[in-house]
Structure formats: structure tokens, C-alpha cells
Amino acid sequence: MVTGRGKASNGGPSFSELLAALPVAVLVLDPADCVVHANAECEALLNLSERAMLGQPLDAILHSPRDATAHDSHGFAAFDVEIELVRGGRVRVDFIEAGVADRPGWRMITLHHAAASRRLGHSADRASAARAAVGAAAMLAHEIRNPLSGIRGAAQLLGREASACAAELTTLIVTEVDRIAALIDRMQDFTDTRPLTIGAENIYPMLDHVRRVASAGFARDVMIEERFDPSLPSVLVDRDALVQVILNLLKNASEALSGQPDGRITLATAYRHGMAVSAAPGRKRRPLPIEISVIDNGPGAPDDIADNLFDPFISGKPEGEGLGLALVDKLVRDMGGIVQYAREGSPEATIFRVLLPRGS
Numbered sequence: 375m376v377t378g379r380g381k382a383s384n385g386g387p388s389f390s391e392l393l394a395a396l397p398v399a400v401l402v403l404d405p406a407d408c409v410v411h412a413n414a415e416c417e418a419l420l421n422l423s424e425r426a427m428l429g430q431p432l433d434a435i436l437h438s439p440r441d442a443t444a445h446d447s448h449g450f451a452a453f454d455v456e457i458e459l460v461r462g463g464r465v466r467v468d469f470i471e472a473g474v475a476d477r478p479g480w481r482m483i484t485l486h487h488a489a490a491s492r493r494l495g496h497s498a499d500r501a502s503a504a505r506a507a508v509g510a511a512a513m514l515a516h517e518i519r520n521p522l523s524g525i526r527g528a529a530q531l532l533g534r535e536a537s538a539c540a541a542e543l544t545t546l547i548v549t550e551v552d553r554i555a556a557l558i559d560r561m562q563d564f565t566d567t568r569p570l571t572i573g574a575e576n577i578y579p580m581l582d583h584v585r586r587v588a589s590a591g592f593a594r595d596v597m598i599e600e601r602f603d604p605s606l607p608s609v610l611v612d613r614d615a616l617v618q619v620i621l622n623l624l625k626n627a628s629e630a631l632s633g634q635p636d637g638r639i640t641l642a643t644a645y646r647h648g649m650a651v652s653a654a655p656g657r658k659r660r661p662l663p664i665e666i667s668v669i670d671n672g673p674g675a676p677d678d679i680a681d682n683l684f685d686p687f688i689s690g691k692p693e694g695e696g697l698g699l700a701l702v703d704k705l706v707r708d709m710g711g712i713v714q715y716a717r718e719g720s721p722e723a724t725i726f727r728v729l730l731p732r733g734s
Contacts, residue, residue: 398484405479407432419465419485435460439469526551570612570708574733577609577616584620585641593628593639601642608733609664615705622698623668623726630672630724640669651712651729662711662729674717674724683715
């Protein structure tokens with residue numbers, strides 16, 4: 375476990391070392407809105423040392439885009455905003471503020487340099503944010519899992535000897551612990567850095583499997599149409615990863631259509647001659663001619679988060695954790711491809727395109 379600025383009990387890195395390693399500017403605020411931590415990226419961005427910021431209220435350092443009286447436990451986000459620094463100067467950033475679990479009033483602010491271009495094909499900022507979230511999620515998953523096991527075991531023991539009323543409460547505790555453990559499992563999927571097993575595959579058996587799974591479960595009330603290019607060559611993918619990617623996109627589409635009587639999803643493939651994309655600015659363009667699309671006639675993502683859909687912990691659903699599309703982006707990148715979001719057509723439809731290299 376990591377406590378304060380000391381070393382972790384297992385000999386791992388300290389909290390300050392983990393914070394310093396994050397490739398994104400981070401400020402940690404106490405309940406009085408004063409700075410208690412600022413990492414090196416933050417020092418560079420604000421041109422101010424951590425020592426000078428410690429103990430200072432946030433409004434003595436920068437003018438926050440949020441209402442100074444607002445302390446929303448669900449957090450706050452403002453994208454591509456210009457922040458005025460109290461000591462002079464301005465920076466254009468994505469300003470994201472979130473509460474710290476089990477620490478009422480404590481908050482963490484991340485400041486991402488706003489990209490000059492928001493094209494999803496060029497997403498160095500997205501990859502940087504993903505790396506930061508991977509480190510944070512891995513640390514949280516490790517630290518939370520052990521005490522959860524103890525809480526669950528203690529609740530079960532108490533339930534065996536408790537009255538009917540108390541037993542109901544201990545059952546509630548166990549249920550909630552299991553729910554949190556399931557979320558941690560999802561976080562660990564996102565933080566898995568093991569290399570994928572990439573090979574040339576015929577994707578159609580996988581797409582057929584995914585469609586049948588979706589139609590028998592979460593998308594059973596939605597029509598799923600297929601629009602396939604029968605001449606598509608083999609694709610360079612990891613079988614399990616691709617199945618996970620398409621399942622997540624189909625689930626996302628079916629949730630977007632919830633309550634819509636004419637909801638329809640189209641699963642499409644195409645070969646894009648001459649399609650070559652660079653994964654980030656300055657990178658060599660790589661042929662990615664194989665296109666798999668998941669299209670739905672739902673309302674699409676809210677405008678204020680559309681450019682950041684694949685960032686970790688960004689979700690348009692009140693109950694969403696913001697990990698599904700981030701996991702899609704990670705897996706597709708691990709297979710050498712990219713994923714894009716668009717609203718196109720007349721009438722407009724939501725399109726998620728997965729672009730992948732061919733296998734032969």
C-alpha cells in the first residue's frame with residue numbers, strides 16, 4: 375500500500391514517484407481548495423514550482439473555468455479552454471476535475487494541452503491520456519482489491535450470526551463489494567499490457583459470432599443488419615481482442631438506441647484502397663485498408679465530449695464508467711490500427727470505424 379510520500383509496503387514506487395511519472399499535468403487539492411501535490415508536468419505547464427504552489431488556493435494560481443462555488447462530486451470537465459494564469463500568461467488546455475474516492479472534498483485536476491487538431495486519426499494526446507489513466511487505474515486496482523476481500527469476508531461472517539434485519543444489511547454489503555470488484559476487473563482489462571497474439575485471420579466467422587452473441591443478449595430488441603464486402607482479404611488481428619472490440623461497439627450502439635422504437639444497427643465491412651493513416655503526428659503513414667464499421671441511427675455522443683470519446687473515464691451515460699471505448703481504442707492500437715467516431719449521412723447516423731492492416 376502507498377501512504378503519503380513514502381515507499382509502498384511492497385517496495386514499489388511511492389505516491390510522489392507515481393505522480394511525477396504521469397505524462398500529464400496533475401494538481402491535487404484538499405477540501406479547502408488548496409494545492410497539496412503538483413507533478414513535474416504541471417510545473418512545466420504553469421511555469422511554477424511545486425514548492426511555490428503548495429498550500430496556495432487554486433484561484434491564487436489560475437482562474438478555473440468552473441464556478442468557484444461548485445463542488446460537484448461527479449467532477450467537472452471543460453475541453454479546449456483558455457486558462458488565465460494569475461502570474462501572467464494563458465494556456466489552452468482540457469481542464470478535467472474529479473473527486474478522490476473515499477476522500478470527501480479532495481479533488482484531482484488534470485490539465486491536458488489542447489491539440490491544435492482534433493482529428494481522431496491523429497491522437498497523440500489520446501494515447502498520452504491513456505498512458506496516464508493506465509498507471510492510475512493499475513495502482514487503484516491493486517490498492518483497492520485487498521481491502522475489498524477483507525470487507526466481503528467480514529460481512530459474510532457477521533451475516534451467519536446476525537438477525538434477519540442485520541443479515542439483510544450484510545448481504546447488501548457483499549453485493550456492493552462484488553459490484554466494485556467487477557468494476558476493478560474492467561479496470562484491469564484496460565491496464566493489461568501483455569502483447570497480443572497477432573495473426574492473419576478471416577474476420578467473418580468472428581463477426582458472425584459477435585452478432586449472434588449480441589442478438590441473444592444486450593441487443594435482442596434491436597435489428598442488426600450486415601453489409602459485408604465478400605472479397606475482403608485476411609486481416610492482421612488478435613482474435614479475442616477483435617471480438618472484444620466489436621462486442622463493445624455493438625453494446626455501445628444498443629445502449630444509444632435504448633427506448634428508440636426504430637433502432638437499427640448495421641455491421642459493415644469494406645476495403646479502402648489507398649487508405650493510409652499515421653497513428654500520431656510525425657509518425658510514418660501505415661496502410662490500414664480493412665474497415666469494420668458499427669453504425670446506428672441513434673442520437674450520437676453529446677457535442678461537448680464527442681472529441682474525447684476514447685479518453686479514459688469520459689462517458690455520455692450517467693451510469694457509465696468511461697472505460698468501454700477507451701478499451702476499444704487500446705485494443706485496436708495494440709493491433710496496429712485506429713478507431714474513429716463520426717456523425718454522417720442523411721439522416722445522420724453514428725459511425726464507429728475500425729481501420730486495420732491486412733494480413734496478406
